[in-house]
Amino acid sequence: MPTAVGVTWRLIDDVGCGPADHMQRDLAMLDDVLAGAPPALRVYTWSVPTLSLGKFQSIDEIDNDACERLGVALARRPTGGAALLHGGDLTYSVAMPLPEDGHTGVQEIYDWLARALIAGLARLGVDSAVARHDGPGGPVCFAGQQGADLRVGDRKVCGSAQVRRQGAVLQHGSILLRRLAIDECDLVMTPYDKQALRAATITLDELGAPCEASVVADAIVTGFMTALGVAFTPTTLVAAKDSRDALM
Amino acid sequence: MEFPEQLKYTKEHEWVAIDGARARVGITDYAQDALGDIVFVQLPKVGAAVAANATCAEVESTKSVSDIYAPVSGTIAAVNETLNDTPEIVNRDPYGAGWIFDVDLTDAAEVDGLLDASAYRALVESD
Numbered sequence: 437m438p439t440a441v442g443v444t445w446r447l448i449d450d451v452g453c454g455p456a457d458h459m460q461r462d463l464a465m466l467d468d469v470l471a472g473a474p475p476a477l478r479v480y481t482w483s484v485p486t487l488s489l490g491k492f493q494s495i496d497e498i499d500n501d502a503c504e505r506l507g508v509a510l511a512r513r514p515t516g517g518a519a520l521l522h523g524g525d526l527t528y529s530v531a532m533p534l535p536e537d538g539h540t541g542v543q544e545i546y547d548w549l550a551r552a553l554i555a556g557l558a559r560l561g562v563d564s565a566v567a568r569h570d571g572p573g574g575p576v577c578f579a580g581q582q583g584a585d586l587r588v589g590d591r592k593v594c595g596s597a598q599v600r601r602q603g604a605v606l607q608h609g610s611i612l613l614r615r616l617a618i619d620e621c622d623l624v625m626t627p628y629d630k631q632a633l634r635a636a637t638i639t640l641d642e643l644g645a646p647c648e649a650s651v652v653a654d655a656i657v658t659g660f661m662t663a664l665g666v667a668f669t670p671t672t673l674v675a676a677k678d679s680r681d682a683l684m
Numbered sequence: 685m686e687f688p689e690q691l692k693y694t695k696e697h698e699w700v701a702i703d704g705a706r707a708r709v710g711i712t713d714y715a716q717d718a719l720g721d722i723v724f725v726q727l728p729k730v731g732a733a734v735a736a737n738a739t740c741a742e743v744e745s746t747k748s749v750s751d752i753y754a755p756v757s758g759t760i761a762a763v764n765e766t767l768n769d770t771p772e773i774v775n776r777d778p779y780g781a782g783w784i785f786d787v788d789l790t791d792a793a794e795v796d797g798l799l800d801a802s803a804y805r806a807l808v809e810s811d
Contacts, residue, residue, distance in 0.1 A: 491742075491749050492724045516723075517747035538811025541718040542748040583720075584747045598748035601739075602696075 440475045440532040445660075447668035450480035451526070451653050458482070458527070459511050465531035466514075466599070466606040475532035477660060477668070479653040485523035485616060487623050488513045490577075490597065497575040499625050506618055515597035515608060517584075519624055520577040524616045524639070526652045528553070529608035534600070542598060545605055546584045548664070553586060553594060553609075556659025560645040560652065564588050576620040576628060578612075578637045585609075591638035611656070613649060614641040685808070686713045688779055692795060693804035694755045699779060702795055707756055710783040711743065711774060714808050720746035722774045727763040728785055734760060736794055741784055743774070756794045758787040 450461070458480055465476045486509040489498065498519065503510060508521070530549060534540040539548070550566050557564045567585035574580065577595045581587060586594035596609030621628040640647040646655075660666040687693075692700040697715035701708040716722065724744040734740045734754035741752035763785045767773060774782035789795070799807065 490744075490747070492726065492744055514749065515747065516744040516749045540811070542720050542746050544718075546746075582746060596747070600748060600750040602751070 440535060441665070443474050444667045444669050445532075446474055446476040446671045447657060448476060448478040448671060449653065450478055451649050452481060453483075459488070459513055462529045462531070462606055462608055463514055465529065466601065466604060469531045469533060469604045470602055475530065475666075476671075477657065477666075478529045479656060480527050480529075481649045482522040482525070482527070484509050485521060485618070486511050487620070488520050488522060490517040490519070491515060491599070493518060493575065497625055499623055502623050506622060508618070508623060513597065513608075514599045514606065516599070517595070517597040518575050518577040518580075519620055520595060520610055521616065521618070521620050521623065522610060524614045525610040525612055526649050526656070527608060527610050528656055529606065531604065531606045533604050542600075543583050545598065545607060546596060549596075549607055550586060551663040552660040552666070553611075553656060554659070555663035556652075556656035557586070557593070557611075557640075557645075559655040559658055560640065562588060562593070562640060562643055562645050564593055567592060574628075575624050575626055576633065577610075578620065579628065579633055581636075588638050588643065592636060593638050593640070593643075611652065612637060612639040613647040613652060614639050685717070686779065687801045687805045687808075689801045691779070691801060692755075692798035693801065693807075694753065694798060695807060696753045696755075698753065698755050700755045700795070700798055701783075705789050705792065706761060707758070707787045707789055707795070708783050709752075709755055709785050709787060710778055711752065712804070713778050716775050716778045716782070719743060719748065719750060722771045725764075725767040725771045725774065725784065727765075727767065728760045730760050730763055732760045734758060734787060743771075752784060754787065755798060756787055756789055757791055758789045760785055761788045762786040 488511045564586045567581035567587040569583045722745045726742040739751045740754045
C-alpha cells in the first residue's frame, strides 16, 4: 500500500455531478486504495437535498414522512457521526493509507487533513480552526462540535467523519456554502431549536466569502497542495464498484 | 501504555486471551487510545462462524468507524452485551470489562501465529 506523503494523489472533481451514488463512490475510493491505488481527493455537490446518516445512527431518529414531504433523499454513510443535510454544501472525501510514521490516531488524521482544509478556506478569506471537543452529540451533526470539525469563531463551518479499514482511512466532510430553505431540524424526530442550530453554524455565504462550489473546491484542492505538499493528477473514478457495505 | 504479558496480540491491535479451546478478544490499550472516545460497538452474532483476519465487529469513536478483525478462526461463543449500553468501558478497561467477544477455536495452531507481548510492544513502539 502506498504512503500518503510524497506521492501524487488522484483528484476526482465531481462538483455538479449527480444524482448521487456518492457514498458508494467514496467507498470505491477506499477500496481502490486498499488495492494499492494512490490516495485520492474527491470534491462533490449533491443534486438533490440528501440527509446522510452515520453508519450506526438509528433510522428511528429520522422523520421519514418529513423527508418525503420535503423531497429529501436519505443516504447511509459508511462513517460515524450523526445526520447531516447536504445540498447547500461542498463535500470533500479523502481515501489514503494511514501514515507510516505512527501518527495514525483518529484525531491525528483529522488534524492533518484539517491543515489542508484550513489553508483552503483561508484562500477564500475564511479564518477557521479545529473545533473544540464536546464529545458525542445528538442526532444532528451540525448541532455539536468535535475535534473532527472546523469552526469559524465558535460556529461550525465543516463537519467530518471517518471509516478505517486494514490500514487505510476514508474521511469525508461537508463545508457549509449557503443555507437551504430547510435544515436538519425539519427532518429529525427530536425537537431542535432552529435558531440554536443556526447560531451554532455559519456558512461561507454568511461570512461574505466566495461560496460558488467550483470556486471553493479549487481553494480546497489548493489547500491540500500548499499545506500538505500533495501533488494531484486529475482523474475520473470508474463507475462505483459494489461495496462490501450494504448502504441504504 | 499496558501490554499484559499473558495475552497474545495481532498487528491490527487486538488482544487475545487463550483459555483452552476458547479465545477472548478485545482491542488493546494502544488501539483504544488511538480511536478516542468509543460511542458504539457493533458486536458479532453468537454462533457466527468467523475466519482469521476477517472483519467480525466494528467500533465507532469520535465520528470514526473501525473494523475489528477475528484474530483466529472459529465460532463466536459469547459477546459482551454490556457494551451495548456502556461502550465507553472499552476505553476505561480494554483488557478487562471491555472485552468484545469469545471465539471457540477451530484451529488451535493459529494461536502460534499471534504476537507475544514483547513483539507487540516492539510493533507499537516502532511506529
